[in-house]
Amino acid sequence: MSRAPISLADRLRALADLRPADDKTTAAVLAMLTPRDGHAEVRAAARRAALPTHAAPSRAPTLPPPTPAAPAPPPAVRPVTQPPLAPASTRLHPVARRTWAALAAPPAAAVRTFAGHGASPVRVPPPLLPAAQQRAVLSTLAAVPAPGTTIDIDALVAALAGGRLVARLPRHRRWSLHRGAQLLLDCSPALLPLAHDVQALCARLGRVVGEGRLEPLSFAGCPTRGAGAGERGSWPAWRPPPAGVPVLVVSDLGCAGPRVNADWAGADEWSRFADVACAAAVPLVALVPYPVRRVPAALARRLAVVPWDEDLSAARVRRILRDARIVVPR
Amino acid sequence: MLNYRKTHFDPARLRGFTRIDREGREDWSFDLGAKVDPRHFAVAEEAVLALNVALATKRPLLVSGEPGNGKTTLARVAALALGRVFYRQTVTSRLQASDLLASFDALRRLSDAQGGGAKTPQAYVVPGPLWWALAPVTAAQRGLSPVPELAPLIDPGVRRRLAAKAAVLLLDEIDKADPDVPNDLLEALDESRFTVPETGQRIEPESGRGRDGVLIVLTTNGERELPPAFLRRCVTLELPPPSEAWLVDIAQRRFGADSEHFGLPLYRQVALEMMDLRQRAADQGRRPPGTSEYVDAVLACRELLHESTLRAGDDVELLRILETVLAKGTAAAPLAGG
Numbered sequence: 075m076s077r078a079p080i081s082l083a084d085r086l087r088a089l090a091d092l093r094p095a096d097d098k099t100t101a102a103v104l105a106m107l108t109p110r111d112g113h114a115e116v117r118a119a120a121r122r123a124a125l126p127t128h129a130a131p132s133r134a135p136t137l138p139p140p141t142p143a144a145p146a147p148p149p150a151v152r153p154v155t156q157p158p159l160a161p162a163s164t165r166l167h168p169v170a171r172r173t174w175a176a177l178a179a180p181p182a183a184a185v186r187t188f189a190g191h192g193a194s195p196v197r198v199p200p201p202l203l204p205a206a207q208q209r210a211v212l213s214t215l216a217a218v219p220a221p222g223t224t225i226d227i228d229a230l231v232a233a234l235a236g237g238r239l240v241a242r243l244p245r246h247r248r249w250s251l252h253r254g255a256q257l258l259l260d261c262s263p264a265l266l267p268l269a270h271d272v273q274a275l276c277a278r279l280g281r282v283v284g285e286g287r288l289e290p291l292s293f294a295g296c297p298t299r300g301a302g303a304g305e306r307g308s309w310p311a312w313r314p315p316p317a318g319v320p321v322l323v324v325s326d327l328g329c330a331g332p333r334v335n336a337d338w339a340g341a342d343e344w345s346r347f348a349d350v351a352c353a354a355a356v357p358l359v360a361l362v363p364y365p366v367r368r369v370p371a372a373l374a375r376r377l378a379v380v381p382w383d384e385d386l387s388a389a390r391v392r393r394i395l396r397d398a399r400i401v402v403p404r
Numbered sequence: 405m406l407n408y409r410k411t412h413f414d415p416a417r418l419r420g421f422t423r424i425d426r427e428g429r430e431d432w433s434f435d436l437g438a439k440v441d442p443r444h445f446a447v448a449e450e451a452v453l454a455l456n457v458a459l460a461t462k463r464p465l466l467v468s469g470e471p472g473n474g475k476t477t478l479a480r481v482a483a484l485a486l487g488r489v490f491y492r493q494t495v496t497s498r499l500q501a502s503d504l505l506a507s508f509d510a511l512r513r514l515s516d517a518q519g520g521g522a523k524t525p526q527a528y529v530v531p532g533p534l535w536w537a538l539a540p541v542t543a544a545q546r547g548l549s550p551v552p553e554l555a556p557l558i559d560p561g562v563r564r565r566l567a568a569k570a571a572v573l574l575l576d577e578i579d580k581a582d583p584d585v586p587n588d589l590l591e592a593l594d595e596s597r598f599t600v601p602e603t604g605q606r607i608e609p610e611s612g613r614g615r616d617g618v619l620i621v622l623t624t625n626g627e628r629e630l631p632p633a634f635l636r637r638c639v640t641l642e643l644p645p646p647s648e649a650w651l652v653d654i655a656q657r658r659f660g661a662d663s664e665h666f667g668l669p670l671y672r673q674v675a676l677e678m679m680d681l682r683q684r685a686a687d688q689g690r691r692p693p694g695t696s697e698y699v700d701a702v703l704a705c706r707e708l709l710h711e712s713t714l715r716a717g718d719d720v721e722l723l724r725i726l727e728t729v730l731a732k733g734t735a736a737a738p739l740a741g742g
Contacts, residue, residue: 079633079636079637080461080463080636080637080638080639084461084463087460087461088457088460088461091409091411091412091456091460092408092409092410092411092453092456092457092460093408093409094406094407094408095407095408096407098406099406099407099408099453102406102450102453103408103453103457106453106454106457106639106640106641107457107461107639108640109632109635109636109638109640209583209629209631209632213583222500223498223500223502223503223507224502224507224508224510225510225511225514227510230514243511248500248582249582249584250497250498250582251497251582251583251628252497252498252582278629281628281629282583282628282629283628284579284627284628285627286627
């Protein structure tokens with residue numbers, strides 16, 4: 075049986091052994107025996123991470139644009155009451171639920187101003203991906219199969235027993251993050267209700283894969299129109315990463331439709347993008363906040379579509395990736 | 405100032421390691437995988453406390469902080485001060501948990517089998533650093549009992565005293581490993597025992613080793629997040645970023661303060677430039693230069709500059725050197741005055 079995590083007994087043992095003489099030393103000892111709050115770090119990183127500025131879309135989006143900053147309200151703040159606009163049903167897909175929540179919530183500027191006066195914390199909806207699942211899900215999403223160090227004895231024996239010439243030693247494969255990842259974030263209006271989640275996902279993925287190994291790029295509609303890290307107007311044409319580096323796309327893949335999404339891209343455009351990725355031998359995974367059945371079948375066959383909802387787990391991601399044809403570089 | 409009983413680790417004990425050479429001079433140098441001179445290393449009081457807490461609770465110590473901030477050297481100095489055997493493994497992205505415990509050379513066994521000279525499976529076991537740290541006798545014989553035809557392996561541990569029993573194991577840059585690796589190590593780190601799958605042998609800690617006798621120090625540059633289950637089992641220490649006074653203190657320890665121009669004024673000027681560069685690097689979102697780069701910069705200035713140049717107050721050459729050693733592409737604009 076494995077030894078338990080650091081507990082009260084450990085803290086007592088340390089204090090009895092070292093006998094700190096003052097409160098400052100006692101606090102320092104206890105701080106070293108308190109596990110760091112990874113989620114707090116991620117929340118802080120998410121606050122720091124900012125998505126690129128949204129340029130004005132060619133057509134007016136259906137969703138309400140962010141309200142400009144209002145003058146500071148008086149310090150005495152009335153309690154924020156939430157009108158019963160948000161439907162109670164949890165069967166709605168995430169975008170619809172977030173849209174309802176955004177409509178029901180008080181204007182963002184007012185909430186920010188309230189928080190600035192210390193009267194009320196910023197109202198951020200609970201994360202779409204449960205905090206406890208985030209790390210496991212993201213590390214599974216960005217992992218690619220890599221040859222391990224151990225030789226696959228069973229495969230080797232089978233080859234020799236079958237009289238086949240063994241030109242390459244078979245090795246057990248393992249899932250690895252060593253290749254890093256390219257993260258393509260759709261900043262079209264269709265993803266606006268999930269802006270908090272997208273920022274948090276970007277920050278968390280950076281910590282899971284490694285900041286230096288993650289290349290986050292933004293695009294609007296479809297990456298074939300251009301993708302980059304800076305302002306929208308400066309995005310160059312999308313280039314696939316080196317072979318074997320997984321590409322993770324966060325987008326609705328056009329599911330929201332042209333009425334909701336001013337930057338809408340159709341299945342044909344997305345299919346062309348998937349073909350370019352396939353030709354470049356990069357594994358392509360799409361995180362889509364809609365049910366998979368909404369994604370056109372022709373497109374769903376070209377890439378691994380992972381539905382982004384509260385039920386997403388590492389095991390489910392693994393099943394989807396296994397069923398999809400992930401390109402494995404030799 | 406932290407006030408407590410330094411029951412297990414006290415940097416003052418480092419003084420006891422001074423040797424007198426044949427000519428009657430003090431000899432401080434000590435090779436511990438790399439050259440370590442305890443006089444050059446300033447141990448932050450948080451680090452001393454963390455080592456004491458880790459030793460008191462018998463938990464692994466996870467040290468985080470900026471690269472080049474003395475995390476690795478801290479483990480070396482701990483081994484030196486505690487008089488323990490020192491083992492080190494630098495973690496890479498391809499490293500797996502089995503590499504730290506025991507691996508099996510199946511290819512050599514296959515080759516031997518084809519030539520009709522296959523030996524017992526124990527002959528193909530390669531002990532990892534954790535095995536060496538926990539049980540050096542069984543590691544040397546690759547298993548629980550010696551095999552007559554196998555020559556014992558040489559212990560890779562570095563020690564100052566032959567009689568040293570306990571050990572310090574450094575797993576450097578654990579954040580480079582895939583996320584599963586720290587989780588796969590949980591049992592071995594917690595229980596100080598593991599099984600070699602190819603031989604089925606259960607490796608137990610030897611006398612003087614185990615949780616009491618092996619201090620495991622892990623370092624991370626924070627490149628990747630570590631699993632929560634792993635973090636919950638470690639004593640954590642975050643080394644603070646270097647301050648100007650801290651840097652000057654290190655330079656004084658390392659190079660002395662004897663020279664009028666190559667002494668304190670130089671250390672202060674280099675420290676000042678470095679703090680400025682660190683701020684600019686932070687503004688640009690780049691990695692700031694660390695303590696090791698500061699030491700390199702001071703060394704380069706002492707080696708390459710003429711004292712007359714500094715006396716005349718000519719900073720051009722000095723800044724050029726600092727640009728090369730410290731900036732490394734960090735600064736878009738030249739250093740102040742350059």
